[in-house]
Amino acid sequence: MPKPARIYLYRITHIDNLDFILESGKLTCPNHPDCDPNYIGIGDATLINSRSTKEVNIEPYGNFTDYVAFYFGERSPMLYAIQKGFNGVTKRHPETIIYLVTTFTKIKEHESLYVFSDGHGYHLMSQFFNAEDDLEEVDWDIVNLRRWNDTEDDPDRKRRKQAEFLVYQELPLPAIVGIGVYNEAAKTNILTKFAEHDFVRDVIVKPDLYY
Numbered sequence: 172m173p174k175p176a177r178i179y180l181y182r183i184t185h186i187d188n189l190d191f192i193l194e195s196g197k198l199t200c201p202n203h204p205d206c207d208p209n210y211i212g213i214g215d216a217t218l219i220n221s222r223s224t225k226e227v228n229i230e231p232y233g234n235f236t237d238y239v240a241f242y243f244g245e246r247s248p249m250l251y252a253i254q255k256g257f258n259g260v261t262k263r264h265p266e267t268i269i270y271l272v273t274t275f276t277k278i279k280e281h282e283s284l285y286v287f288s289d290g291h292g293y294h295l296m297s298q299f300f301n302a303e304d305d306l307e308e309v310d311w312d313i314v315n316l317r318r319w320n321d322t323e324d325d326p327d328r329k330r331r332k333q334a335e336f337l338v339y340q341e342l343p344l345p346a347i348v349g350i351g352v353y354n355e356a357a358k359t360n361i362l363t364k365f366a367e368h369d370f371v372r373d374v375i376v377k378p379d380l381y382y
Contacts, residue, residue, distance in 0.1 A: 172311040178275035180241035180336050183250055185211040186269050186357060193368040198271070198342045202236040205341075213253050213268060215260050222293050229301050231284045231339045235292065238337035241273070243287075244314035245351075245380050248329055254382045265381040269361065270351035275306070275336075277346040284339035291333035309334050349373040351380050 182198070191207040192198055199206045201223070212219065222235040231237075256262025278285055289308045290297035300308060310331045313319065319332035349372050352358050358374045365371060 172315075174306050174309070174311060178243070178306065180243065180273050180275065180278070181245055181247075181351075182239070182241045182271040182273075183213070183247070183253075183268055184271060185213050185263070186267050186352075186360060187211055189269065189361065189364055192271075192344060193364060193370055196344045198239045198338075198344070198347075200237050200239050200338075200340055202233075203341060213261070213263055214249055215252065215258060217259065218293065225293060227286055227299060227337070229286055229299050231286075231301075233339070235337070238286070238339055239342050240292070241336040241338070242314070243309055243311075243334050243336060244316070244332065245270070246317055246319075246382065248319060248333060251382050265353040265378075266357045268353070268381070269357065270380060271347050272349045272351060273342065273346045274348055275303075277348060278336075278338065278342075279303075281343050281346050283342055283346070285337060286339075287336040288334055290327075290330040292335045292337070294330050294333075296327070296330060297334075344370070347372060349375060351375050351377050353378055353381050 188207060188211055195205060224234060226234050252258055252260045253263050254265055286299050286301045288297045288299050313328055313331040314334050316332060319328050321328050350361060352361065352374060355376055358376050361374050
């Protein structure tokens with residue numbers, strides 16, 4: 172599959188983190204001076220700690236704590252671990268997990284610096300890029316798979332499914348084009364938060380984004 176004309180990028184986060192994002196007007200990396208002191212992490216804590224020391228070897232450099240991480244595709248393996256409580260990850264109900272959605276076009280409009288990978292960012296086989304032309308290196312068939320397990324014919328599917336797009340330091344809130352949620356209760360919760368901060372975006376109930 173060739174690179175799509177419109178590239179969507181997905182960040183999963185706990186629904187309660189949205190309050191700080193709305194108040195601050197931006198998404199911030201873990202190493203940002205204005206990061207959320209009460210941020211609720213939902214991923215693999217061991218992996219997050221390991222990633223914090225991994226250097227990014229191309230501009231704008233730094234390490235993973237200097238970036239806001241997005242996936243190119245929905246239904247990531249990490250989301251599966253979060254929903255099922257696998258590998259020591261705290262189990263979360265999907266109603267508490269939301270998708271913050273932006274596009275590559277928005278990233279460019281806001282002149283955000285970025286790097287991206289052709290697979291899981293921490294994997295030794297994955298390569299990093301920072302030029303738009305290199306988006307062809309992403310396996311677009313794999314990042315959009317709903318069933319991404321490794322197979323005998325392709326033992327590298329899971330790594331490629333987890334290709335990442337990393338925004339340096341911060342992303343302004345206006346770059347978010349919409350939010351995906353599991354059910355109507357989550358949508359109502361978010362719309363209440365929007366009203367409190369005079370913010371408007373589409374909130375789409377789409378349970379098939381989840382497991």
